[in-house]
Amino acid sequence: MLTPALLLSAVIFVIGTLGVIVRKNAIIIFLCIELQLNAVNLAFVALSRYTGIEGQLYVFFVMTVAAAEAAVGLAIIISIFRHYETVNVDKFNLLKW
């Protein structure tokens, strides 16, 4: 049972990663990050069958962080949208140099 679960996790993670790299909409990128996090959660849960309770324990940490991240991240995106009236990440590149 382990291999299919890990494979699924890997596929979701790669989809998420490609999404972060390729997509320009900040909301989509954000959702892709969530995909990555959940892919990792899936791997944790799958592995915890063999290694013990710690894997499931970590899932709770990740979910907490993800929830906090979602709250802060969405707030940032909304305030950016209010300012620029777009959520296209190519349009806001001031944070450099």
Next chain:
Amino acid sequence: MTGLLASILYEDWILHALIWLPLVGTAHVLLTSAERAKDIAFRWSALVFVLSLGLWWSFDPGDGGFTMVSTAPWIESWGVSYALGIDGISVFMVLLTTFTSAIAILGSFEYVKKRRKAFYALMLLLEMGVVGFFLATDIFLFYVFFELTLVPMYFIVGIWGGQRRIYAAIKFFLYTAVGSLLMLVAILYVYFSSGTGSFGYEAFMNAGLSLREQLWLFAAFALAFGIKVPIFPFHTWLPDAHVEAPTPGSVILASVLLKMGTYGFLRFLLPFFPEAARHPVVVMVMLVLGVVGIIYAAWVAAVQPDAKKLVAYTSVAHMGFVVIGVFALTLNGLQGGMVVMISHGISTGALFLLLGMMYERRHSRLIEDYGGIGRVAPWFATAFVITALASIGLPGTSGFVGEFLALLGTFETHMVVAAIAATGVVFAAYYMLPMVQRVLFNKLDKPENRTFADLTRREMAIMAPLVALMIWIGVHPTPFLERMEPSIEVVLERVEGAPRAAVETMEGATMVEATVNPVEDPSADPAILPAPANVPARED
């Protein structure tokens, strides 16, 4: 006087007071209004100076080791302790620091107009750092204070400086930081290889380093201190820093901060790495750099249009005499180096103060903007001429005693070096007299110079003690020489000491002895201690 000092347990608290009182002063200055800041800062620095004066009487060089020692653990797991001590070398540096700090603060009353609270707080912080540097006998503590002095000076140059102050401040900071970081690496190397797990002075003396190790570590330390001195070719930060720094900054920089370099030679470089220090190639390199500094800086000084830059370069030349005196590794040379350090602190500090007074009156540092000042400001001119003469080492002033001894000591071991260095005496006249002439003499042909005011009472109060010291040291330097001699002999014995193993046990024992009971019983064990044959007769 000694009785009085003993009755108030002077020796027990003075070293701590000298370090921490300026910090208290810093806090006090920060808590007052900007108008009162200068008075309060001056009072604190004067208090510190008056307290430090007791050292003149209570300090007894004894066998040359540290006295008034006190140690408290600080970071025990690393073997770092808060260890202070004073000997015949550091006592003069401390006195010079407390003296010039008070004088420099007094001399800044008119010059500093903006952000006065911050300025005086930094000045007192700087004093604390420098005094701590001279008193620390724990290497970690010493390094902390060494770096601590960098910060206030950086801001003093960078905030209250002239046109190019940012450039000068950064240059000063980077130059010094490069050296001190390399030294930090070297310190850690000695710390780990000594195996004692202690940053104590004795632990570093007995680290048991091979000659090869010593040479590398010597190079790192020498670079750090050599930049501070500064030795040619690491000197170019100095003219910029001096020119841009406000008057009190220049005074402290010239009088005290440069001495940290040469003091480092005497206190750390020579005793820690004696075999490297007496290695003929090393000695030759240092001597040649010293001589080049003397001649080269004198030449460059002679063609400066900016009076402050001129004096800055003369500092390089003077410190060259210290370098050759120290690395001649003779008693006369080392003592001469010490006297040059003191004398340079006084005379160059005085020159910067005088230049500052000129700048306050005319807002120009260019020599060509002056001329004929001697006619309108006779007191100023008198002070200027005496200071200039002390700076070029006229007999009867402090400069001569130092340069004479340094050259004499160098001549004993390295004739050619001393002979070339002696021509610096001519070049000193070559750079200083034209400036004196173009500022004080010649026609009073610029109308704005006609209103050049003479010294005020405050300025006379600044110059009088400086001039008196120049002449006192020139006429009767013996009280200074006899106080520093035992400690210098300890350094010299350490460097020249015969086979290493023998020296280590003997010196180590001496150090321990000196630490345990510094004053009460200087000749505890005649079998261990070297016979005090050269201790001059003293009377209380």
Next chain:
Amino acid sequence: MVTGVSAASLASAGMAVQAAAEWQPILPGLIVLLPLLGFVLNGILALQSARHSSAALREGRDWDPFAGARPPATHRLPTWIGPGVMGLAFALALLNFLGMPADLHDPVVVPYWGWIVTGDLSIAAAIQLDQLSMVMTLVVTGVGFLIHVFSVGYMGRDPGYPRYFAYLNLFVFFMLVLVLGSGFATMFVGWEGVGLCSYLLIGYWFSDREKSDAGKKAFIVNRIGDVGFLLAMFLLFNGFGTLDFIPIFAGAENHFAAGGVTITAITLLLLLGAAGKSAQLPLHIWLPDAMAGPTPVSALIHAATMVTAGVYMVARSSVLFALAPTSQAVVAGVGVLTALVAATIAMQQYDIKKVLAYSTVSQLGFMFMAVGVGAFTAGIFHLVTHAFFKALLFLGAGAVIHAMHDAAHHGDGHLDEQDMRNMGGLRKYMPVTCAVMWIATLAIAGIWPFAGFFSKDEIIWYTAAWAGAESNPFGQLYAVYWGLALLTALLTAFYMTRLMVMTFHGANRTGKAASSHLHEAPNVMTVPLIVLAVLSVFGGWINVPNALSDSFAGLWGSLPMTEWLHHWLEPVTHTAAEIQVAGFGEAAHAAPAGGGEVAWALISTVAAAVIVAAAVMFVGRRKYVPAAQDAGPRGALPRFVYNKWYFDELYDAVIVRPVLALSRWCWKAIDTVVIDGFVNFTGNFARLAGWATSLFQTGQVNMYAFVLTLGVLFVLGAAVFL
């Protein structure tokens, strides 16, 4: 607690305190301290009066202290303080001189405090009284006192009057330190100190660019010599471990092989020092410029005392020089060449003080020749007589300039008050000055029975005598020196007569309006002149040589003090004399060209007299025009000499300019470009690297994520495959 230097450390200085045994000098320290006291008092007055003058200047007016009926106290008191302390010092010196036993063999050293005391060096501030320092002290305080008195008249109307006396007193203090110091180090204090005062006094009128330039030049050239002195001291210290005279001179003979490298180096370095101070070739260039100072200063510092310090130093170190025959030959050679060159230059100068300046250089050359050939007594003898007649000449010139100054003030247009072409016929207006200056001229020309005859003749004779010494390796060289010295002596007679004739005789060239204001100097100036004139006449009689005393020169044995100076100085010079005899053999009793002492004395005085007479005729017949209408000498040789052999131009081209150029190059090229270039490069390199790598930060989040992923893949790949 440490209270000063204890008796123990003075004793460890190894000083022999012998005062108690033989002779107790009377307050010798006070001789030195009195002028210092005068300096302090006058200095306070000077600063006080400068307060008024600078305040006036700031308000845009000139302050004339002599405007009121009575000058202020600051300008009255120096009249008494300045000469007063000198008079007291001279009296005290005289007292000590009279009390000094004639057979005192060892110098008396009076220590005061340990000056520089370290583990292996100890220099005491101590006074050494012996016959030589006594003679020098008498000259310095005696002639100094007369010149101080003269200055009251000469400088009396100068606004800086108290400052002038402060400097002058300070000079005497340092000069006394120089001659009374008990070792080379203490001597060096005076040595540089007098240089300082010379600097201050040459540039006394410091508002004048040329004058302060001259002071600066004097100081720097002197310092070149001082390096030699310093190095010689170091070598001596290496050899003896002390710098005190007594142990060095006592041990020199055992310590150094005669003619060895070290002793030759020491003496040559000392010579460099002496040449700087005494304006000998090649360091003579500062002295003529030094005439920028007030004329009494020229008399005191640049004729009578300071410039003779080099001669004193060589005489003091006679033992060392006697041990180094090569150095001696060099000293004498430098001396004779200087004497000749300076004498030729003096022949073509028009400035009265310049003539006297070159004359001084020339006479100092004679003294160097004397001490060079080992005739130390003769050198000191000439030093003493020269102090008398050259001080007289300068003060006389001062009186002339004083008169010319007043005349120029009232005359029409610009009139150079020192140019002899503007003078002429002054005898009518200032007969006393004319008479005393003629006495001095005859003295310097070497005409019997004036002072200069005896001293100069002795120098020339000793050169001849040592040239003929049997084993003198430089015998022929000495013979050449002798010939050149004779020639120079004749030139001296000529240029001095020229000076006198141009100044005092012939038609007056000051112009009508001006000439009515010419006047004789006041008594306060003429009395010192007369005293010096008496000394210039009789001063030579203190040392009539034995060989001459029974001839015309010694009035057939009736002069009382035959060879007095010689005997007096014998305790100081006898060691050197013995060494010299041991090396060279006895001096000959005939000149290289034959003839004995009496014969050559007669020849030289007659020749000098003939030259004086011829010069009076020749110069008197020439027509001079005022300086404004004169183009200077014509012809290549006169122009060459008139321009001082172009020494200044040579030094300017060979030394001054290259050093300046090198200095500029060091600053602009090495400091600014190389070192700072490297420093700034490291700074700029860091910035450049930062800028280059900052380009990776595009601000595109996708880009960052992509690079991040690549990095993770790279690390994972490395972990898996490696």
